[in-house]
Amino acid sequence: MNRDAIQHALGHHFGDQHLLEQALTHRSFGIPHNERLEFIGDGLLNCVIALALYQRFPELDEGSLSRLRAGLVKQESLHQLALKLDVGQALRLGEGELRSGGHRRPSILADAMEALFGATYLDAGFTVVQGVITRLYTEMIAAIDPKHAGKDPKTSLQEWLQGHHQALPHYEMLNIRGEAHAQEFEVVCRLVDLGFETTGLGPSRRAAEQQAARGALDRIEAL
Amino acid sequence: MNRDAIQHALGHHFGDQHLLEQALTHRSFGIPHNERLEFIGDGLLNCVIALALYQRFPELDEGSLSRLRAGLVKQESLHQLALKLDVGQALRLGEGELRSGGHRRPSILADAMEALFGATYLDAGFTVVQGVITRLYTEMIAAIDPKHAGKDPKTSLQEWLQGHHQALPHYEMLNIRGEAHAQEFEVVCRLVDLGFETTGLGPSRRAAEQQAARGALDRIEAL
Structure with a gap:
């Protein structure tokens, strides 16, 4: 049931359901668990996102593309995807992890997302997993503002100010x-x-500063 | 002429020769240069090597696979491949870089190798670049000793000694x-x-120590 929903959200139905099961198995549950799948999933994710950004932003240099990619493949972004797919409900965890709320832990959920990408590759090849990852990231990539792409607002603001003396x-x-x-x-x-x-405003000083800088950039653009 | 040899060594003849030319163009020469191609080439290389190691070493855990990959994708390894393909002879560099021996600089050569992988993907797709990278790395992957896979000799030696008191x-x-x-x-x-x-023996103290440790491991195995 849960697995059907995940496959639907991924846009890929596994020919080999054991691969899906393994991707959803945390090491605390037993062997085979999802760590090796996570290893290849991480490589696939980095690669597919690099290719997507290269196509989407023909004007950006390597450094900006790298910064953008880092934002998209980080644990927080993968955690958000895992929540959207409700991966936590389908995770297989050992008893200790279950009791301590492991199915809600961002690192465990993010790792499971990567393992799902790895399993999709093994099940169906590169083109299919490229399609899966690209679809899942469509909104996040569309939300990137090319004017500040790859730079955090504080950096963009500082550079604009320096450029305008x-x-x-x-x-x-x-x-x-x-x-x-x-x-x-x-x-x-x-x-x-x-x-x-x-x-x-923000949950940390840094986050609040970034939001203030973002507001300043918006004001400058409207000048 | 030089480019033909490189394409032969890559095992891929470019349908779009401009892509090959761009991959061989350092930023000191002008635009379009190879930095964006290097960005996607780096992602492709990491991914393809991860997949190759996953298949080759079914018994290794994620941490060992990561260490092995780091050794294969590092600048030194890419530099060795670039020397084998004689990439330096075909590089397009600005005058300053040319005079200062840029076509022999390991970082420039390693970056050009990654750019060649990126260009191959754009020219012919994932399966082709996967074949190119896997062939180029065949020897390096075959040379990995699964007993010490993923660990440098000093670490392996230390672990063996500790395990045997x-x-x-x-x-x-x-x-x-x-x-x-x-x-x-x-x-x-x-x-x-x-x-x-x-x-x-080695070009650095660390390299010499690693070689000595490797020799000790070989002796221990022969005991």
């Missing part, structure tokens, strides 16, 4: 709200030469 | 020969408990 931004913490395990940071980004400031 | 090896520099730009190091690896020693 403007003073660099000052970031300052305004506020920390919430309890220790769920803090929210508020940061202001002051652009003295441009005469405006923006604020950003 | 023997004293750890002592490495000592015996000699440094040659002029500053082409030094050769000679190192001895002493195994007190086993009552023998081996020596190693």
